[in-house]
Amino acid sequence: xKNLDWSGLSFGYVPTDYNVRCYYRNGxxxxxxxxxxxxxxxHMAATCLHYGQEAFEGLKAYRCPDGKVRLFRAxxxxxxxxxxxxxIVMPEVPTDLFIEMAEKVVRLNQAYIPPYESGASLYLRxxxxxxxxxxxxxxxxxxxxxxxATPVGPYFKGGFVSNPYVIERRxxxxxxxxxxxxxxxxxxxxxxxxxxxxxxxxYVSEFYLDSKEKxxxxxxxxxxxxxxxxxxxxxxxxxxxxxxxxxxSLMQIAEDLGMKVECRPILEEELxxxxxxxxxGTAAVISPxxxxxxxxxxxxxxxxDKPGAWSTKLYETLRGIxxxxxxxxxxxxxxxxx
Ligand SMILES: Cc1ncc(COP(=O)(O)O)c(C=O)c1O
Numbered sequence: 001x002k003n004l005d006w007s008g009l010s011f012g013y014v015p016t017d018y019n020v021r022c023y024y025r026n027g028x029x030x031x032x033x034x035x036x037x038x039x040x041x042x043h044m045a046a047t048c049l050h051y052g053q054e055a056f057e058g059l060k061a062y063r064c065p066d067g068k069v070r071l072f073r074a075x076x077x078x079x080x081x082x083x084x085x086x087x088i089v090m091p092e093v094p095t096d097l098f099i100e101m102a103e104k105v106v107r108l109n110q111a112y113i114p115p116y117e118s119g120a121s122l123y124l125r126x127x128x129x130x131x132x133x134x135x136x137x138x139x140x141x142x143x144x145x146x147x148x149a150t151p152v153g154p155y156f157k158g159g160f161v162s163n164p165y166v167i168e169r170r171x172x173x174x175x176x177x178x179x180x181x182x183x184x185x186x187x188x189x190x191x192x193x194x195x196x197x198x199x200x201x202x203y204v205s206e207f208y209l210d211s212k213e214k215x216x217x218x219x220x221x222x223x224x225x226x227x228x229x230x231x232x233x234x235x236x237x238x239x240x241x242x243x244x245x246x247x248x249s250l251m252q253i254a255e256d257l258g259m260k261v262e263c264r265p266i267l268e269e270e271l272x273x274x275x276x277x278x279x280x281g282t283a284a285v286i287s288p289x290x291x292x293x294x295x296x297x298x299x300x301x302x303x304x305d306k307p308g309a310w311s312t313k314l315y316e317t318l319r320g321i322x323x324x325x326x327x328x329x330x331x332x333x334x335x336x337x338x
Contacts (some may be wrong), residue, residue, distance in 0.1 A: 160307060
């Protein structure tokens with residue numbers, strides 16, 4: 001294992017030894033290639049650079065207390081990437097290819113998988129880009145799919161602690177019939193300004209209402225939202241949010257723990273009725289919300305400075321499954337190194 005300051009890692013980029021690549025040419029995917037180069041040689045007219053033909057994914061490999069290394073729900077990331085591919089007219093990366101490359105990049109970089117005790121993990125970033133030169137707006141003929149790996153610490157400093165969020169009405173992240181449900185770079189570009197303003201005001205992230213009416217809850221920056229009341233886990237149904245794999249898992253765990261689960265539109269006013277609320281995603285698992293401020297109306301939705309009982313239980317169960325300490329009864333994990 002490399003000698004890194006594992007517990008001091010942030011959610012950033014640390015170089016590792018290898019990435020894996022596969023090219024799509026003449027209508028088919030080629031062989032998997034292993035590379036030690038951190039750079040890409042790209043045509044300056046590549047469609048990914050001009051027309052945003054770019055999609056990515058994010059998943060983690062965990063070094064577990066039993067000594068094994070596990071990947072969490074990689075098939076779900078493959079399926080979501082395929083949805084994104086259909087959404088922005090790129091060839092789908094087959095699930096088998098996705099999984100083979102994910103496993104390979106973990107094994108090749110195993111010296112960079114943080115120790116269990118550090119709370120850090122190995123983040124995988126699959127990336128698919130259109131590489132053909134085109135000056136007219138049309139899909140590329142050729143593509144590059146790659147996966148790199150980088151060790152990461154917690155997304156928010158302090159890990160599982162409650163943080164403040166701010167409702168940002170001046171910007172839309174994605175349109176109702178746009179690309180919000182796909183993991184494409186353009187959505188993140190659209191969020192950067194709102195995110196910067198939120199940080200400047202001391203919030204960990206911006207929080208979006210629906211773009212059309214600003215009446216319903218959408219998501220929390222780069223994470224889905226859930227609220228809890230009366231033993232019920234409630235999460236928004238919206239056509240412009242990313243279908244989070246963490247949220248999907250938490251809905252199942254909530255049900256397993258005996259909670260009711262509702263996925264439906266959530267009016268902003270309903271935020272007042274939740275006993276607990278949180279943001280969820282691969283990076284933080286759950287980031288409990290301490291308070292959510294609607295600066296324009298002066299309304300403050302408060303959920304307490306400490307994570308609530310249900311959020312804690314959900315967090316511990318999901319982390320336990322990822323680290324192999326809680327029974328994986330739905331078969332969500334895949335042992336990559338035994
Ligand atoms: C916009 C957005 N929403 C939600 C999520 C959470 O998704 P997941 O749980 O699959 O990481 C992410 C992170 O990938 C995201 O970027």
